[in-house]
Amino acid sequence: MKYKSSTIKSKWLKTQWLLKDPYIQKYVPHTLPFNQRNLISMLDDYTSVFFKPTNGSGGKNIIRIRKTASGYQSQLKTSKTSYSTSTQLYRDLNRFAGSRPYLLQKGIRLARSNGKPFDIRVMVQKTKQGAWVSTALFSKVGSPNKVATNYNQGGTIKTFGKTMKGTDFSSTFAPSLELELKRLGVAVGESFDRHYKGFHELGLDVAVDSKGRAWILEVNTRPQIYPLKALNDKSLYHKILSYGKHYGRFK
Ligand SMILES: Nc1ncnc2c1ncn2[C@@H]1O[C@H](COP(=O)(O)OP(=O)(O)O)[C@@H](O)[C@H]1O
Numbered sequence: 001m002k003y004k005s006s007t008i009k010s011k012w013l014k015t016q017w018l019l020k021d022p023y024i025q026k027y028v029p030h031t032l033p034f035n036q037r038n039l040i041s042m043l044d045d046y047t048s049v050f051f052k053p054t055n056g057s058g059g060k061n062i063i064r065i066r067k068t069a070s071g072y073q074s075q076l077k078t079s080k081t082s083y084s085t086s087t088q089l090y091r092d093l094n095r096f097a098g099s100r101p102y103l104l105q106k107g108i109r110l111a112r113s114n115g116k117p118f119d120i121r122v123m124v125q126k127t128k129q130g131a132w133v134s135t136a137l138f139s140k141v142g143s144p145n146k147v148a149t150n151y152n153q154g155g156t157i158k159t160f161g162k163t164m165k166g167t168d169f170s171s172t173f174a175p176s177l178e179l180e181l182k183r184l185g186v187a188v189g190e191s192f193d194r195h196y197k198g199f200h201e202l203g204l205d206v207a208v209d210s211k212g213r214a215w216i217l218e219v220n221t222r223p224q225i226y227p228l229k230a231l232n233d234k235s236l237y238h239k240i241l242s243y244g245k246h247y248g249r250f251k
């Protein structure tokens, strides 16, 4: 059987879907299309703003912008550039974007596990009977001097439990966060079904901020799971494959 699950690339379209649901809405960081006016207004409101390609993936071409004492600083991978005015910053970002559409998103200060920033992948899959199930949670632990935690950007895959043990959160927080994220995953699956046909699986990228609040950074419609093979415990990988068999996911 061939893999069948719908794909939607546009982060902007998917964000609009998330915002339509009052329960999910609270989890979505403020997001606007990139233009000069929106850049200035986001930088007025937040100390850090993410500049992301609307149709991007794999953490590629993502720039973090931060306000500094003397203006602004952008960071692409590990390379930093300073600007004294928002006009200079805008010009450079605009040149970098070229003809690709870009989004601006409120920067979330990622919680840290053993000193490293991480975010969480919530894997949501539909059963043959059509019910959404959050089948796996795992984390992507990034490097403190990069802006994206993606596996392709040097991030490391860790189990949810191990990651949470490395944080400052109390030990009762992990099980409650797990329930919250699994419930959120199911809600996102149900909401996506109201907008488009044919989804069988989704992968939510969820940031947890230093206060323990969860934020949906994006929803992947073709979530990769091969990085999970790097874990000693292959049970999550096999669980995902067993749920994926009926829609043609074999790796
Ligand atoms: N608003 C944000 N605040 C903090 N970190 C972010 C934000 N947006 C993205 N990131 C970081 O960049 C990574 C990649 O961003 P994401 O939106 O998932 O795009 P991609 O499709 O490239 O994976 C995230 O996993 C996270 O580490």
Ligand SMILES: [Mg+2]
Pocket (backbone or CB within 6 Å): 058, 059, 150, 205, 218
């Ligand atoms: Mg992502």
